[in-house]
Amino acid sequence: MRVHLDRFVKAYCPDFTPVRQLLRELGATLVDVKEQSDYIYHLMNPEEEKITRRLKLRIENKESLLLYYYDRKGKDTGATHFQFWKVGDPQIKAILDTTLGVKATVRKQREVWRKGSVIFNLDTVERIGQIFEIEVFPKEGCSPYFDVAEYRHRFEQFLGGHLTGSNEDLVNSPP
Numbered sequence: 001m002r003v004h005l006d007r008f009v010k011a012y013c014p015d016f017t018p019v020r021q022l023l024r025e026l027g028a029t030l031v032d033v034k035e036q037s038d039y040i041y042h043l044m045n046p047e048e049e050k051i052t053r054r055l056k057l058r059i060e061n062k063e064s065l066l067l068y069y070y071d072r073k074g075k076d077t078g079a080t081h082f083q084f085w086k087v088g089d090p091q092i093k094a095i096l097d098t099t100l101g102v103k104a105t106v107r108k109q110r111e112v113w114r115k116g117s118v119i120f121n122l123d124t125v126e127r128i129g130q131i132f133e134i135e136v137f138p139k140e141g142c143s144p145y146f147d148v149a150e151y152r153h154r155f156e157q158f159l160g161g162h163l164t165g166s167n168e169d170l171v172n173s174p175p
Contacts, residue, residue, distance in 0.1 A: 012160035
């Protein structure tokens with residue numbers, strides 16, 4: 001399945017308690033709480049390509065998803081295009097580990113909140129800390145972008161430093 005995602009906020013968040021309260025006030029609904037382990041694999045990115053490609057195996061609740069990211073805007077947050085497939089074969093991790101090698105491993109607990117096509121992620125990421133994200137999965141005929149500016153403004157007081165890049169970039173960064 002092909003997916004387009006726009007990320008508008010990614011920032012450290014020292015305390016999720018006021019964020020959860022504001023999400024409730026805004027009418028967002030808690031959709032899921034899950035443990036995720038992401039295994040990011042080595043892929044060649046020819047230097048002439050202006051995009052960053054990534055292959056990630058996500059294991060959550062004993063289910064596996066294979067995600068292929070393409071058309072990313074480098075390390076900046078913003079638009080991302082990706083495809084994903086549910087993987088039923090439990091050997092897929094061993095196959096990918098052997099053939100491509102693991103570049104990074106990211107483990108996190110994720111709370112997923114939703115209001116319309118806007119997703120709010122409250123992530124507790126091992127070795128990184130607490131991260132808050134606002135993402136939009138654009139749908140035809142629906143324009144939630146005017147809400148995003150308001151959400152950004154409302155949550156700003158609860159956020160620390162803003163982040164660029166992905167969690168795997170943060171895990172691999174020197175201290």
